[in-house]
Ligand SMILES: CC(=O)N[C@H]1[C@@H](OP(=O)(O)OP(=O)(O)OC[C@H]2O[C@@H](n3ccc(=O)[nH]c3=O)[C@H](O)[C@@H]2O)O[C@H](CO)[C@@H](O)[C@@H]1O[C@H](C)C(=O)N[C@@H](C)C(=O)N[C@H](CCC(=O)N[C@@H](CCC[C@@H](N)C(=O)O)C(=O)O)C(=O)O
C-alpha cells in the first residue's frame with residue numbers, strides 16, 4: 001500500500017517519500033519489520049522509543065503521534081492516535097475484502113479450530129489466518145491489516161474476558177460465517193455466570209449470514225442460517241473411542257457418515273472436526289478427504305502435545321487452563337497405562353468459582369487414577385484438600401522449579417498444564433532436557 005494512500009486512510013500528515021509502498025504492518029521491531037509500516041503502540045513502554053530501531057531494521061515508514069526524523073527515501077505519517085489509525089487501515093482492508101471471512105469464538109478450542117480449518121481448507125482455497133492466538137482488538141487489527149489481496153477464506157479467532165468484547169469485534173470484522181466452538185466456565189472473573197458467558201459467545205452470530213454453533217445452544221443463534229454440531233445436531237459425533245495417543249470417532253450429517261482418527265488424544269480435535277464439516281457444508285465443499293487430512297494435523301504448540309521421551313510420556317498442555325480443558329487433559333492422562341503424574345498450575349481468571357473449581361480438581365484426579373500431584377500457585381492448593389495421592393505444593397517459583405529439576409519422573413506419564421501466567425513451558429523444557437530422546 002502506498003504512503004500517500006495510507007495518509008488518506010489514516011487522515012494523517014505525511015512527511016518524506018510519498019510514492020513508496022509498504023508490504024506489511026508491524027507493531028513490534030523484535031518480530032521483523034523489513035519493508036513494513038511500523039506502528040508504535042503503548043504497552044508497558046512507549047513504542048515511539050523504537051521508531052529509530054524500526055527504520056534501522058528496514059521499516060519503510062512509521063505512524064507516529066510526535067514529529068520524528070525520517071531517513072532518506074522513507075516516510076512518517078503523523079496521527080493523533082496510532083492505534084486508532086491502525087484500526088482505520090484494518091477497516092479499509094475489511095471494506096475491500098469481498099470473499100469469505102470466518103470468525104471463531106468459544107470458551108475452549110478457538111486456536112485448535114482455526115488451525116484445523118486452515119489445514120483442511122488451504123488445499124482448495126487461498127486461506128489466511130491470524131497468528132498464534134491473536135484474538136483481541138489488537139490481534140484482529142493486525143491480522144486484518146496484513147490480509148493478502150488474493151485471500152479467498154480468512155479465519156479469525158475472536159477472544160473475550162469481559163462482556164461486550166465479542167460484539168465489538170464481530171461488528172468490526174463482519175464475519176460471513178461465525179463459529180462458537182464451546183460454551184464453558186472460563187474467564188468467569190469478568191464474564192461472571194454461565195448466562196453472561198453464553199450471551200457473550202453467541203453475540204458472534206449477530207447479523208451474520210451463517211453460523212456454526214453447538215446443538216445445545218441453537219436457540220440463541222441470531223444468524224440467518226445455523227448449522228449445529230455435537231452429540232446431537234446437523235453434524236453428530238458418534239462412536240467415540242479414546243486411546244492414549246489418539247481418538248477414533250465418526251461424524252454423521254445429512255445421511256452421510258465419515259470415520260476419523262484424531263492424532264490428538266481427547267476431545268479437542270473431535271469438536272474441531274465437527275465444526276470443520278459444518279463449515280464445509282455451508283461453503284459447499286466436498287469433505288470426503290477430511291479423514292485423511294485430519295491424520296496429518298499437528299496440534300498447535302503446547303496444546304496436548306504428547307512427547308515420548310526416554311522412559312517418560314510427556315503431555316504438554318501448558319498453554320492455558322480452565323475447568324473444561326483441565327477435564328479433557330486429565331482424561332487424556334487417565335488413558336496412559338503407567339503411573340500418572342499431574343504437574344498443575346492455577347486456572348486463572350475464574351473469579352468467584354475459582355476456589356470450588358480448584359477443589360474439584362483433586363476429585364477429578366482421584367477418579368482418573370492419578371497418584372502424584374505437583375501443584376504450583378495460590379489457587380491450586382485447594383486441589384490438595386480432596387486429592388488422595390502423593391502431593392507436593394509450591395507457591396514460590398524457585399522452589400517449584402528446583403523440585404522439578406530433581407523429582408523422579410522416570411517410567412511415568414506426566415501432564416503439564418496451567419494458565420499462561422504460570423509459564424509451565426519451563427517445566428516442559430526441564431523434563432525434556434532430563435529425559436530427552
Ligand atoms: C500493546 C502491545 O503491543 N502489546 C504487546 C507488547 O506488550 P508490552 O506491554 O510488553 O510491550 P512493551 O512495553 O515492551 O513495548 C511497547 C511497544 O513497543 C514495541 N516494542 C517493544 C520492544 C522492542 O524491542 N520493539 C518494539 O517494537 C511493542 O511491540 C509495543 O508495541 O509486547 C508483548 C510481547 O511481544 C505482546 O505480548 C503484547 O501483545 C499484547 C498482549 C496483545 O494484546 N497482543 C495481541 C496481538 C494478541 O491478540 N495477543 C494474543 C493474546 C490475546 C489474549 O490474551 N486474549 C484473551 C481474550 C481477550 C482479552 C481482551 N480483553 C484483552 O484485553 O486482550 C484470551 O483469553 O484469549 C496472543 O499473544 O496470542
Ligand SMILES: Nc1ncnc2c1ncn2[C@@H]1O[C@H](COP(=O)(O)OP(=O)(O)OP(=O)(O)O)[C@@H](O)[C@H]1O
Pocket residue numbers: 106107108109110111112113133135159182267268269271272303304317319320324325328329
Ligand atoms: N473442545 C474442547 N474440549 C476440551 N478441551 C479443549 C477443546 N478444544 C481445545 N481444548 C483444550 O483447550 C486448551 C486451549 O486450546 P485452544 O488454544 O485451542 O483454545 P482457545 O480457545 O484458542 O484458547 P485461548 O482463549 O487462549 O485462545 C488446550 O488445552 C486444548 O487441548
Ligand SMILES: C[C@@H](N)C(=O)N[C@H](C)C(=O)O
Pocket residue numbers: 133319320321322347348349418419420421
Ligand atoms: C492468554 C490467554 N489467551 C488465555 O488463555 N488466558 C487464560 C485465562 C489462561 O491463561 O488460562
